[in-house]
Amino acid sequence: MGRKAGLSDDKLRAVLSDDRTSFNDTERLVIELADAMTDTPANVSDDLYARLRKQFSEEQLMQLGAQIAFENYRARWNRIFNVESDNLSRRSQTNRKNHDQPECADVSPALRRISPVQFCNSAILPPVPVISRRHLR
Amino acid sequence: MARVSGLEKNDAPWHLRWFYGVMRKMFGKDFTPAKIQMRLPGLVWGGIAMEAGLGRKRLVSLRYIQLGKSAPRPGLVVLSE
Numbered sequence: 033m034g035r036k037a038g039l040s041d042d043k044l045r046a047v048l049s050d051d052r053t054s055f056n057d058t059e060r061l062v063i064e065l066a067d068a069m070t071d072t073p074a075n076v077s078d079d080l081y082a083r084l085r086k087q088f089s090e091e092q093l094m095q096l097g098a099q100i101a102f103e104n105y106r107a108r109w110n111r112i113f114n115v116e117s118d119n120l121s122r123r124s125q126t127n128r129k130n131h132d133q134p135e136c137a138d139v140s141p142a143l144r145r146i147s148p149v150q151f152c153n154s155a156i157l158p159p160v161p162v163i164s165r166r167h168l169r
Numbered sequence: 170m171a172r173v174s175g176l177e178k179n180d181a182p183w184h185l186r187w188f189y190g191v192m193r194k195m196f197g198k199d200f201t202p203a204k205i206q207m208r209l210p211g212l213v214w215g216g217i218a219m220e221a222g223l224g225r226k227r228l229v230s231l232r233y234i235q236l237g238k239s240a241p242r243p244g245l246v247v248l249s250e
Contacts, residue, residue, distance in 0.1 A: 066238075070240070091228050100238060102220075102223070113172045
């Protein structure tokens, strides 16, 4: 769906990394907002809000925030029932082949709240763990 | 493995069976979370209403919305087909 919205594969992959050079200023802001909203406890600083307001109107921020919050709702809801990947993505299939050594195994399970294998296999739409990118650094 | 099972199309409430067709058209298969939510139809209708309401008059570029939705979910949508 991201591709249909005009996001390149490189950019979509870069969402996971620290390298944000491929994003423009507005895209970086959106990612920062999503990070802040996904964090626990969620906290959007005055500074971030001020920068967002330079790019978006209040109504636009309401819509963007609602979309991000709703995505968080879905991701968290899935954790109750331990819903796993439906294998809709190529990445997910690759990760299943490397089942024994997930690439994100170095991230503390305590931070992810789920096992590394489960985390790596959740590379699809709804069954996704809620975790801030900040925790992955 | 999910801790609970979802409903197949034939077991789902009649007023939500159309949704299976939408899922299959979009993703080529039934979505596990959606099948589970079918046990509580209000959840599905709530999600549909939310998406419809937010998508009705889009004020922000879809590009930013998709990016914002991807960021809280490392490794996901992102790479879906």
